[in-house]
Amino acid sequence: MFTEYDILFITMDLQRIYKKASGLIPLTVEEGVELYMHAPVEELMYVANILRQLHNPGNITGWMIDRNVNITNVCFSQCSFCNFCRKKGSEDAYITSVENYIKKIDELFSLGGDQLLLQGGMNPELGLAFYIDLFRTLKKLYPTLKLHALGPPEVVFLAGKEGLSYCDVLKLLIEAGLDSLPGAGAEILSDRVRRIVSPAKATADEWLDVMKEAHKLNLPTSATMMYGHIETIQERVEHLIKLRDLQYQKPAESYGFITFIPWPFQDEGTALLKKQGIRSSYNGPDYIRIIAISRIILNNIKNIQASILTVGRDIGMLSLHSGANDLGSIMIEENVVSSAGATYRFNAQEMQSIIKEAGFVPGRRNQKYEFINPPSGI
Ligand code: SF4
Numbered sequence: 259m260f261t262e263y264d265i266l267f268i269t270m271d272l273q274r275i276y277k278k279a280s281g282l283i284p285l286t287v288e289e290g291v292e293l294y295m296h297a298p299v300e301e302l303m304y305v306a307n308i309l310r311q312l313h314n315p316g317n318i319t320g321w322m323i324d325r326n327v328n329i330t331n332v333c334f335s336q337c338s339f340c341n342f343c344r345k346k347g348s349e350d351a352y353i354t355s356v357e358n359y360i361k362k363i364d365e366l367f368s369l370g371g372d373q374l375l376l377q378g379g380m381n382p383e384l385g386l387a388f389y390i391d392l393f394r395t396l397k398k399l400y401p402t403l404k405l406h407a408l409g410p411p412e413v414v415f416l417a418g419k420e421g422l423s424y425c426d427v428l429k430l431l432i433e434a435g436l437d438s439l440p441g442a443g444a445e446i447l448s449d450r451v452r453r454i455v456s457p458a459k460a461t462a463d464e465w466l467d468v469m470k471e472a473h474k475l476n477l478p479t480s481a482t483m484m485y486g487h488i489e490t491i492q493e494r495v496e497h498l499i500k501l502r503d504l505q506y507q508k509p510a511e512s513y514g515f516i517t518f519i520p521w522p523f524q525d526e527g528t529a530l531l532k533k534q535g536i537r538s539s540y541n542g543p544d545y546i547r548i549i550a551i552s553r554i555i556l557n558n559i560k561n562i563q564a565s566i567l568t569v570g571r572d573i574g575m576l577s578l579h580s581g582a583n584d585l586g587s588i589m590i591e592e593n594v595v596s597s598a599g600a601t602y603r604f605n606a607q608e609m610q611s612i613i614k615e616a617g618f619v620p621g622r623r624n625q626k627y628e629f630i631n632p633p634s635g636i
Contacts, residue, residue, distance in 0.1 A: 268296050276305045282312070282557045284502065290495035290555050299543060302550035306581030309553050313560045313583070318621040318633055319613045320561070320584035323371035323606060324406070327362055329354055329392070333379020335411070337456040338529040339445075339487060343379045353381065356395060363400055366590060370606070373625050375589075376407035377442060380415045386430060389416070393435035405435050406625050409442030410468035414460040424471045432477060438625050439472050441482040441519070446489040447497045454488055455530060466504055469515070473508035478626055481515040481559065485548065486522040486539045487530060494548070498555040505558045516627055517584065518556055520548050521565035542573045546580045553581025561627050566612070570602045575616035584627070585613060 260268070275289045275297075285293075293302065330353045333343035344351045363374065374396070393405055408431070417427045428439075445455060447462040460468070472479050481501045485494055501515060508514035522540035525531040545564075553562050563584040564577030574585055588609050604612065610620040621629045 268292075272297050272301070276301070279305060279554045279557070280308055282309075284557060285499075285555055287492065287495055287499055290499065290551065291492050293551055293554065294491050294495060294547065299547055299550070302547060302554065303580045306550035306553040307579065309557075310562070310581045310583055317617075317619050318583075318629070319578055319616070319618040320563075320621050320623040320627060320629070321609050321613065322373070322587045322623050322625070323366075323369060323590070324373040324375055324587045324625070325362060325366040325371060325590040326375040326377065327354060327359065328377055328379070329389075330379055330381040330384065332381040332383075334382050335378075335380055335456060335458045336529075337445075337459060338533070339455055339484070339523055339525075341527050346382065353384070359396060360399065363396070363403060367400075369590065371590065372402055373404040373406055373437075375440065375587075376405060377409065377440070378412060380412055382419075386416050386420050386422070386427060390430060390434040393431065397435035404437045404625055406438045406440055407431075407436055409440050410465040411443035411460040413439075413468045414464045424468045425475070428468075428471055428475055428477060432475065436477070438478040438480075438516075439469075441469075441480040441515070444482045444497075445484045446487075446493050447500050448489065448493045451487075451489050451493060462500070466500060469504060470507065473504075473512045473514050476509070476512045478513040478516050481518045483518075483520040483548075483552075484523055485520060486544075487525075487536055495551075495555070498552060502556050502558060505556075513626070515559050516625075517561035517563050518552055518559050519563040519565055519586065520545075520552060521568045524568065540569075542569070542576070545569050545573050546576055549577045549582050550580045566604065566609075567602050571604075571612055575612060578613070578616045578618055584623075585609060 271292060275285065275293055279285060331342060331344045332346050332351045336343060396403060413424055413427050417424050443459055444465055447465060449462050452462060469479055483497055505514050523538045525538040530536045549562060549564055561584050562582045563586045564574050564582040566574035566585045567589055588604050588606055613620040619633050621633045623629050
């Protein structure tokens with residue numbers, strides 16, 4: 259129970275932190291936790307909105323069209339929150355064929371998109387030569403296609419398998435056609451958490467080291483957080499601060515992290531729920547808090563994207579008033595999160611209507627967050 263004195267002290271301290279954040283001065287972990295635990299959500303939304311305007315003046319909300327294709331569903335990692343992966347030799351194990359890519363890319367282009375989000379699993383039989391060959395083949399067939407592909411855990415895996423540095427793996431993938439690196443596999447950047455939910459995957463430092471190399475090579479990257487399972491509030495805040503601190507280290511002209519996207523753990527049918535009884539702690543108000551705190555802590559990442567595919571229309575709209583300036587992709591195909599219960603789907607028209615209904619101007623963009631035919635919303 260708080261005394262009146264405690265409440266006065268907390269209020270004064272929150273005002274001090276808001277002022278510091280509004281001046282883009284980096285917050286400490288303690289200050290982030292203080293905000294998370296004690297700040298009223300409407301105050302967080304207010305401060306986050308000011309910062310959103312500072313980073314992205316005007317009224318435009320970004321969205322895009324792309325397609326998620328999984329390269330294979332065989333993955334040695336067997337993360338306990340993942341329903342998508344299969345073990346080698348499973349009846350329904352697959353590696354996507356070139357014919358299948360062609361069908362999917364033709365459909366993507368016919369809908370006006372030009373980017374594939376190519377993701378795992380980490381199939382122990384697929385080495386660097388496979389990915390180089392795949393990227394080259396796709397780029398030869400579709401020279402304008404953009405490949406937003408793999409993620410730090412795959413780079414760590416391929417580097418270990420081939421005896422190469424992260425930098426060498428990334429250089430070879432870029433030469434073969436990689437356009438940008440998703441922030442996949444970040445989950446929570448705490449080894450305590452990772453040892454429980456994804457023990458076979460890259461450690462927190464390995465994830466960050468790959469991103470550091472990608473930034474040195476000026477490869478556009480994104481940052482993510484999959485929260486709402488076994489992590490503490492402090493670990494969520496530390497995750498954000500690790501991303502922010504890495505972004506400070508990027509070369510001045512490098513893209514670095516273009517965006518940050520938090521999404522909640524989807525528990526349906528996962529080993530984490532079945533074996534350990536861990537349910538997703540997701541709720542709408544907490545997502546709004548996370549969006550706002552992300553905007554406040556990540557003082558050097560321009561774009562904050564709300565994951566409308568996992569939180570739905572209403573929370574997506576509210577996120578735009580809480581620091582987010584982007585609703586992501588209509589994602590023509592998605593298999594990993596949807597296999598654990600995320601079921602929201604929107605077409606291009608619905609996405610634009612949602613943005614307008616929230617009071618913003620829809621701005622279709624590419625993966626580098628450059629607007630296509632810029633709308634007039636500034
Ligand atoms: S989340 Fe990714 S790395 Fe983990 S098991 Fe699933 S496919 Fe593999």
